[in-house]
Amino acid sequence: MTTLGPREKFHHPYTPYDIQLQFMSSLYDCIEAGKVGIFESPTGTGKSLSLICGALTWLRDHKRKEFLKSIDGLAADDDEPDWMVEYAKKERTQALTQKWRELEERLARLRKEEERRRKLAQNPHRPIKKQACLKPVYSAVIDFFELDEYESDTETGKSVSITGFSDIKGLSASTVALLDRFKGRVTSQKENENDNENQTRIYYCSRTHSQLSQFAQELRRVNLPSSLPSPEKNVEGEKQEHADLEEVIKHLTLGSRKQLCINTRVSTLGNATAINERCMELQQSGVAADKKCSYLPSKESEDVLLDFRDRILSTVQDIEDISQVGRQLAICPYYAARKVIDQCEIITLPYPLLLQRSSREALELSLRDHVVIIDEAHNLMDAISNIHSVSVTLEQLRTSLFQLTTYARKFQTRLKGKNRVYVTQVIRLVSALAENVQLLSQKHKSSEAIVQYSDLVSGKGVDQINPYKLTRYLQESKLARKVDGYVEHTNNQDGKVNSGKTTREKTTTPVLFQVQSFILTLMNPSDEGQLFLNKADGGVLLRYMLLDPTNHFRDIVDEARAVILAGGTMSPMSDYADHLFSYVSPEKLDTFSFGHVIPPKNLTARILAKGVLGSDFNFTFDQRNSDSMITDLGQTIANLCAVIPDGVVAFFPSYDYLNQVINTWRKPDKSGKGGSIFSEIEKYKPIVYESNNQKKESNTDDILLEYSKKVESGSGALLLSVVGGRLSEGINFSDKLGRGVLIVGLPFPNIHSTVWKAKIGRIEKQTYAKLTQNETELSMSRRREAETAAKAAGRDFFENSCMRAVNQCIGRAIRHRNDYAAIVLIDRRYETQRIQGKLPAWIRQSLVSSATSSIRGDLTSFFKTHQ
Structure with missing residues (x-):
């Protein structure tokens, strides 16, 4: 048996350095063992290619093993003769191989067609077809801004319909969740019948799309052997069936609507929140057919979706390429990308799309048993904290209060039932926040101060509001979207329209959305974070800052098969073990610091x-x-x-x-x-x-x-x-x-600074609690010892x-x-x-x-x- 050399083993496009071989080998072993790994490899040592070759080599090997396992799994009953088992295995092998071959041949044809298109595009004498430009259209129907009738499931025992079950009334939230999980298992079993779905994937995450584009360039350099077993190990008579066919790396890069939207009346809004909300507005049932987004996938566009999927999979493409394919096929690449996910081997995405559970759910991403690689991870803890922190100014609170009050007066005869109750509660809460922030800013003389949750929600009967029900209402009722849309409509009707553009361009986050984000955080107070009051430039800023990122990353670690953090300068690494992975057992956490390639x-x-x-x-x-x-x-x-x-x-x-x-x-x-x-x-x-x-x-x-x-x-x-x-x-x-x-x-x-005092204080408190958690009574000397260790942890x-x-x-x-x-x-x-x-x-x-x-x-x- 021929032994593979270092380059051949990991299919590196160049002759790898020793430290690159060490990196790839350690990465392979870490993924195989299902561990959390922290990898430090200095810039200039080919870290990206090492990540690609090490991880994708493991993935192709894993897929090959799974292929053989699915064949060998056709075990015979005691009464079945061996020839029947062999026949079943042959049939299964042929079916899977044929399916694989059809996909690769289809992708190969698309690559040739894309090359033809590229050459045609380089021809300066080709006729250029003008693209149709959609002009912004704004709704003028007041009914459009009216809130839909709202009832809370937990309050009314609303019917819950679950596929595969008859309608069941009056279920508790926990029972619904249990049935959802059961339904997920049933669905999963059906999906597993399709061999291309639910296969193990790699999620590669970095900070910016420019870094992801660089990663895609490196990905194009790599050629890997087929994930099918080598022909000589296959069933007799099929040795050459796929030996001459290349299996391309199936890659997808995901982005937000801001990066991928091709509808000009939406993408030109500029601000991510405004784009998201306008996109959702155009999908509402009350929108006239001629004003809905024409690029949204539908049942009629299934063939176009499949074409989009195959064109994305045929070559390694970055975010701009994917957007261009969407334009060529006149289909939304943001939503069409979901059709590609199941067929992918590696998915690249920026920090916010991976680190927020809400973003993953919006993209329909599951990390269950997949591999997560986070590059440029030296600032991961800060990134998690920033993503889950939110701020609001006193001026924004006052503006949103005015908008809410104006809306409530306009629709007072139409607000009924729960809508009337909850809109009133939101107005009371925002009013109390604005007044209390003003009072706190006068009370605290320093420019920065810690404030307590109780200080913000006192007065106006706010303590009588059920925070969990109000949170659900804000998330499900679309109140912020309706109010913002009505405010914009009113501005237009008042004559503030000039050549089809509003004077209040939606290039910044609408005020009520910012306030709602803060309220949702406020409604779920946690000792993981802290509220800060800042006074600067004549304004007052209220900020919730996440101080402990542990639990917000733990769900990723718990779901994924393996999690890899990589960076050029991960040192010092103790913070990751102590504060990000404190719940991971030492035998499941590996750290690697590789040298430089320079002499x-x-x-x-x-x-x-x-x-x-x-x-x-x-x-x-x-x-x-x-x-x-x-x-x-x-x-x-x-x-x-x-x-x-x-x-x-x-x-x-x-x-x-x-x-x-x-x-x-x-x-x-x-x-x-x-x-x-x-x-x-x-x-x-x-x-x-x-x-x-x-x-x-x-x-x-x-x-x-x-x-x-x-x-x-x-x-x-x-x-x-x-x-x-x-x-x-x-x-x-x-x-x-x-x-x-x-x-x-x-x-x-x-x-x-107030923020750093809070951060260090939290570390000291956690360390002290951890050191004394199993001790009921502490002597004076033991208490001092624990306090000294806690101080040292804060200093570290x-x-x-x-x-x-x-x-x-x-x-x-x-x-x-x-x-x-x-x-x-x-x-x-x-x-x-x-x-x-x-x-x-x-x-x-x-x-x-x-x-x-x-x-x-x-x-x-x-x-x-x-x-």
């Missing part, structure tokens, strides 16, 4: 604890404002710029501190004998810097362009940036753009946040195997073992604490070896 001689990492003028570099919040230390920092950076060629990027703890440093450097020398520190540095390299005024990405692009031009001109350049700023993540400073990376200080968050969490940001900045430089750079950590705190232990392994192995007098010579020697 050791291509990296030098130095700690600089003293400046050239003798200052101790200790950039703590209390000491970093010293003019003498800032001056020494400038002289030291000038010395480093003198010996580091090409581009140097320096990262500072904050925009405020960077501005302070620049202002100090610009001051003329007090002795009057020389110029400023700024001009001293520019003797070696011109300075480019970002500021917090530059809010637009275009300004960031301008800074990068200016920096790149100076480096390419041969003069080199020094780029002053901020840890956690726009240039600290996702920017490629490869080769000449990043021969040196300087980290000034440690960018600790503001520990005195705080430091980890800082060091994860540092590691992101360090990762901007070395981007490929032949790259080389110097990393200089400017602060004596980097000399402590605890801080060094939070750096990636590939940095630690090159880390040296340098004397100020020798670092210039050391760096000169390092760069001479690479000339």
Whole structure:
């Protein structure tokens, strides 16, 4: 038997490095064992291809095993002769193989047709057919905005109809849920009769669609063997039946309506919430047929849906390609994509679509027994918290109260039964929130304060409102949609229409939707989060912030076969085990930190604890404002710029501190004998810097362009940036753009801020409770011991946040195997073992604490070896 080589084993398109083989092998084993795995592999080590080859090789192997298992599962009864069993196996094999072959042949024909279309599109003399443009249409029928009659299931014992059962009245919610689960099992059994459905898939998630598009490009490089057993192992006479047929990787990328909507009267609204709501409006039963969305799939468009599915599966396509296919076939790609899911091997999607249960349900995604891979996962916990946090301003509360009151007056004779009760309750609640927020903002003198749930919902009889029933009403009644639609209609009727466009363009989230999102959070108070009041720029902001992401990610872990977190800088990793996967047993959680592909001689990492003028570099919040230390920092950076060629990027703890440093450097020398520190540095390299005024990405692009031009001109350049700023993540400073990376200080968050006090306080509370959970009585010494450990856990969490940001900045430089750079950590705190232990392994192995007098010579020697 021929043994596969490393490249052949994982079907890597190139000859993989040793660390890539280790990565792919560990990934394969982790998925096979059904574990949670945390993988750190530095940028430039081919992480994306390693993820693709390792995971998809496992998937094809798994599908092959399942194929054989389904054949071998045709076990004979004791009375059946062997020849009948063999015949049944042959028939089953032929049927499955024929089905597989028909699909692959169909996809192969579509690829040829797509290639023909591409060549035709490149012909400049081809006739161009104009696309029909739908103009925005707005409803003018008042009845359209009336609420449908509403009754709560739990209050009235409404009939529940379940497929396969007769109508049953008066069931409790738990009984309905139980029947739903049973119905799901019955449905699942039927679906399993179709062998292409419910097969194991890989869900690959990253932060942005641009990153998913890059992943799709890498996916196109990979060719994998068929998931069918090799022909020589098949039934006699079928050896060559599929040997010559390629099995393409079946991929789908999912997006929101904002990315995929092809209806111009909806997509031009711009804002995601407005697009979602307008899409839902056009599907309501009360909308005239000529005003409904013509792209929605229907029973009549089944053939078009199948064509859409096959065209998506025939080649690896990104989100723009899928949108284009939808336009060509005149069918909504957002809804049509659901037809593709069951046939897919790998589905790519951005963070929000995976991390929110509501989004997964809207897309009809099940993670049950599938593999979930989350790339760029270094900020996963923050992403989960941000997705499940919501804020509302006092002005928004007042505006929504006005809109609700106006609506209630207009429809007061039509609001009946439960609608009248619940609309009144919503008005009372919003009114109470607005008044209490105003009072709390006057009570708290500081700009930021923690507020309690009870303080927000006091007065106006709000405590008599059943939060669970009101939550259900808001979710099911479409109140926010009706009110917003009526407000927009009223604005149009009042003459605020100009050339078919309203003056209140829906490019921002409608106010009542924002308020409703906040109310839904408020109605389910949890110790996982905290309410904060912020006063800034004359306004008042009320914010619910999720502090503990554990339970919001746990349902993904519980459902999936395996969960993989991957990133270039996942260190320090203890936070994931302690705060995200605390419920996962140690034997089910694996962590991997792989080295870099560069040879050791291509990296030098130095700690600089003293400046050239003798200052101790200790950039703590209390000491970093010293003019003498800032001056020494400038002289030291000038010395480093003198010996580091090409581009140097320096990262500072904050925009405020960077501005302070620049202002100090610009001051003329007090002795009057020389110029400023700024001009001293520019003797070696011109300075480019970002500021917090530059809010637009275009300004960031301008800074990068200016920096790149100076480096390419041969003069080199020094780029002053901020840890956690726009240039600290996702920017490629490869080769000449990043021969040196300087980290000034440690960018600790503001520990005195209300938010960080709450975060650390929660960690301490959880740790203390965990340490003492099985102890009924605590001695004084045991209590102090637990309190000390809790304090240490809070400090560790705080430091980890800082060091994860540092590691992101360090990762901007070395981007490929032949790259080389110097990393200089400017602060004596980097000399402590605890801080060094939070750096990636590939940095630690090159880390040296340098004397100020020798670092210039050391760096000169390092760069001479690479000339």
